[in-house]
Amino acid sequence: MIPISQVRVSGVQERAVVEVLRSGQLAMGQRTAALEARFQALLGGAHCVAVANGTVGLTLAMVAAGVRRGSEVVTTAFSFIGTIEPVVQLGATPVFVDVEERTGNIDVSRVEAAMSERTAAIVPVHLYGRPAPMADLREVAGRWGVPVIEDACQAMGARHADGTMVGASGIAAFSFYGSKNITCGEGGLVTTTDPELAERVRLLRNHGSVAAYEHQAVGYNGRMTDMQAALLGPEVDRVEAVTRGRRDHARRYEERVDNPAIEKPPWVDADGSCWHQYTVRTRSEGERRQLQSWAEEQGVESRVYYPAALSALPVVRRLGSARTCPTAEHLARTVLSVPVRESLLPEEVERVAAMLERWRPAP
């Protein structure tokens, strides 16, 4: 079976972790500071704050940007629950906006209608690593005087339409969970070009402390350990290569697969996706089930990200935040992701492509 994600740890990473274990400084040490500097260099000088995971990163970014009890946060209807957990935990309300069918990203033309006097932020997700339309989102946010906080948890290495890296401007939160393009098992990063916001995130990350037991705010424990930082450090230098590898595989699928029963992800050469997932669409839920069985028979792992729209999750319904978002619900019934990771061997890429090309739905 060709796994959809695979974690590989190099000798350099192993040695870096062992060095930390022997150093006596397991958290908030030099490795974390060095990791932040590495990301800062990658992201054109943006302030970078390493945190425990992506969800904590989103939480700290939201608190620092002014999301609080009673706020509304305008966000996408189609994502992982981690996008809205911070909103709900902060006592704010997620207001869901339906998505574009082609990309699965938030439909900007519907954002304005979701805004209100209580809106404290717009939180788009760069779904599957494909950047959401930031220029248009920032325009709406600017009119309402609210920040855009990018859920970039799937988007390390992605580039906006103007060529800048996701995270190099504005406010963004990344995840380095085990399935991500680069990983340290658990980990996260908040990036921003606003130095004051970066300082607030730093403060909140460490119990609001400015010095030992001197608390300027009631904060969080959002710290990254130095073991995580040591594991991730060498991966920062590989971001471009990882992205290129994934894009090459995606290009191969684009060229090789011509199947009327499968809708491929939109291919725009300069779109800047980091191809966290390669996600096709079937014509119906039944055909997706068939495609998944076929993939399994052909030795290819496939996954559904995500089987329900956020806006329709039972837990969201219980909160009273559910909304009807037909496109997100349709995608939840028809999307299927197949392996695209850069570590795929050429013959594995061909097997995935052949599997997609040769599948025929039962009548």
Ligand SMILES: Cc1ncc(COP(=O)(O)O)c(C=O)c1O
């Ligand atoms: C879109 C999205 N948001 C938030 C998260 C949460 O990140 P983490 O698992 O690192 O807390 C993830 C990843 O798991 C994600 O894919």
